[in-house]
Amino acid sequence: MLPKRFFPGWKRVSKNLANLKFDEKVEAYEILDWYNPFTWMKAFKLIRDCDAVILEWWTSSVAHMHLILELLNRFSTKIPVVIEFHEVVDPFENSILPIMLYSKVMGKIVRKLANHYVVHSKADKELVSRVYGIPIDKISVIPHGIYDHYTKIEKAKNKLGIKEGFVILFFGLLRPYKGVKYLVKAFERLPDDVIKNSRLLIVGETWEDKESVKLIAKSRHSDKITVINRYVPDNEVSLYFSASDVVVLPYTRASQSGVAHIAMSFGLPIVASYVGGLKESLSKYRGAIFVKPKDVDALTRAIIDIYRSKRKMFYYPSELKWDKIAKRWIKLLEQLK
Numbered sequence: 513m514l515p516k517r518f519f520p521g522w523k524r525v526s527k528n529l530a531n532l533k534f535d536e537k538v539e540a541y542e543i544l545d546w547y548n549p550f551t552w553m554k555a556f557k558l559i560r561d562c563d564a565v566i567l568e569w570w571t572s573s574v575a576h577m578h579l580i581l582e583l584l585n586r587f588s589t590k591i592p593v594v595i596e597f598h599e600v601v602d603p604f605e606n607s608i609l610p611i612m613l614y615s616k617v618m619g620k621i622v623r624k625l626a627n628h629y630v631v632h633s634k635a636d637k638e639l640v641s642r643v644y645g646i647p648i649d650k651i652s653v654i655p656h657g658i659y660d661h662y663t664k665i666e667k668a669k670n671k672l673g674i675k676e677g678f679v680i681l682f683f684g685l686l687r688p689y690k691g692v693k694y695l696v697k698a699f700e701r702l703p704d705d706v707i708k709n710s711r712l713l714i715v716g717e718t719w720e721d722k723e724s725v726k727l728i729a730k731s732r733h734s735d736k737i738t739v740i741n742r743y744v745p746d747n748e749v750s751l752y753f754s755a756s757d758v759v760v761l762p763y764t765r766a767s768q769s770g771v772a773h774i775a776m777s778f779g780l781p782i783v784a785s786y787v788g789g790l791k792e793s794l795s796k797y798r799g800a801i802f803v804k805p806k807d808v809d810a811l812t813r814a815i816i817d818i819y820r821s822k823r824k825m826f827y828y829p830s831e832l833k834w835d836k837i838a839k840r841w842i843k844l845l846e847q848l849k
């Protein structure tokens with residue numbers, strides 16, 4: 513999607529890290545290269561036989577490829593084009609002026625050529641409409657489905673060498689808006705009896721969040737904190753969630769969280785900041801406890817409450833099942849014909 517060296521995780525590009533298999537009736541192609549127009553034309557040849565085109569939006573680094581495909585479509589096949597926003601505004605892009613300007617100009621053209629837009633939450637619907645000037649009636653809310661392809665692993669704590677009975681998990685890339693520093697501070701404030709039997713497990717590759725790494729190293733409870741500072745492939749994910757007793761998402765902003773959708777599939781209690789689409793995706797999940805973003809004391813209290821409560825399994829909302837998500841997509845695409 514972009515020059516490899518511009519991507520912090522460039523060493524794993526092109527490696528098969530997912531533990532998923534497509535149905536044999538589904539044809540999957542890895543075609544597009546950011547620098548190669550021939551691959552864009554090859555992709556368009558496939559698009560011409562489709563009923564709709566769904567462009568996945570994370571970052572404006574894909575904007576030039578999206579634009580070419582949209583222009584080719586506009587002047588020939590005129591297939592409905594839908595943009596699905598996984599990120600409304602990328603925080604990294606917004607911090608660098610040239611990239612921010614490129615993102616605004618190219619993004620505006622790409623969005624204008626689309627027929628419809630999909631977001632994962634009502635909060636994002638309002639944000640997309642306000643930030644990009646897209647009419648509300650052209651934006652549909654279709655949540656992200658549950659990550660239900662993982663299986664629970666027995667005696668996972670033993671396999672990870674964890675002796676404590678209570679494991680607090682943060683999972684995912686370490687970026688400033690993920691709020692890891694607030695979790696570390698909250699962990700330090702736990703009572704002695706809770707700390708003694710607890711382990712903070714931080715699993716994820718560090719990108720820009722150097723502050724949290726320093727906090728962990730200097731923490732008076734650093735011996736109670738385990739950091740797995742690397743990208744974790746799909747086949748290891750179950751081990752960390754199976755070993756955990758609570759998942760904490762101390763984000764300062766969020767659309768939705770794939771981590772929350774993994775935690776729900778494991779039936780784990782979740783402590784989450786009351787922000788953006790996160791509060792929507794977890795609102796019907798009985799295992800969710802919400803706290804104000806950046807509120808260290810509230811995080812500490814929530815963790816203590818879960819520690820002292822009776823452990824039980826929770827069930828994720830049925831509307832997050834993939835068959836129901838698929839039906840919503842089919843209904844939308846039929847309306848656009």
